[in-house]
Structures are given as C-alpha cells and as structure tokens.
Amino acid sequence: MDNQLMRALQQLLQEGKVPSVALLKGRVGKQVSMHELISAVQQAKTAPEKILAADTAPAPAASTAAKNSNAETSNSAEVLAELKAIRNELTWIRAHIEKQNESASDS
Numbered sequence: 001m002d003n004q005l006m007r008a009l010q011q012l013l014q015e016g017k018v019p020s021v022a023l024l025k026g027r028v029g030k031q032v033s034m035h036e037l038i039s040a041v042q043q044a045k046t047a048p049e050k051i052l053a054a055d056t057a058p059a060p061a062a063s064t065a066a067k068n069s070n071a072e073t074s075n076s077a078e079v080l081a082e083l084k085a086i087r088n089e090l091t092w093i094r095a096h097i098e099k100q101n102e103s104a105s106d107s
Helices: 003-014 021-028 034-046 048-053 062-074 076-106
Strands: none
Touching (some): 003 021, 003 076, 034 048, 048 076
16 A cells, blocks of 8 residues: 555544545545555555554665664663553544444444
C-alpha cells in the first residue's frame, strides 16, 4: 500500500473516524485508483491495529542507521513511554469500533 494512503488511514483512525473511500480520497488528494482506495479501506476496517502500527517513515540510510543506533539505545525509556501511549490509543480505538459495531447491529 502506498505510504500516502497508509498515513491518511492512520490519521483517520487516530481521529476516531471510520475510514471510507470518500474520506480517504479527500485526504490523499492525488490520483489513486478506486481499487487501491477500496482495498485500503477494507484493510483498515478488518485490521485497524495493523494500519496504526505500520511504519510509514522512509528507511534511514545505512550510515544514518549506524549513527542512530547509540541514540536509540539510550532512549529506551522514551520508547517504552511511547509504546504505552500507543497501546492506550489502540485500546481506545478498539473500544470505539466495538461501540460503533454494537450501534450498527442494534439498528
């Protein structure tokens, strides 16, 4: 899936919105095939946690990665705090989706 599509889906999910083809098309703002849009929305609806966990940043160059390795190990407390925040957000999103599913089934 295109990184721009992935980032747009992540934004929608983080905002608590249910991804749709129209919302996604509005966020992407470029020519994307209907097939790609539909496929992306289906993936977001079936596995939102995978969309949120996906890394959309470009991979660093080998020399940059070597320089960053020392900094990354010294920031383990920050990483753990970030992971905890992400886990909390995922819990909220799952509860929100379940609530919407319950509302839809009650109708």
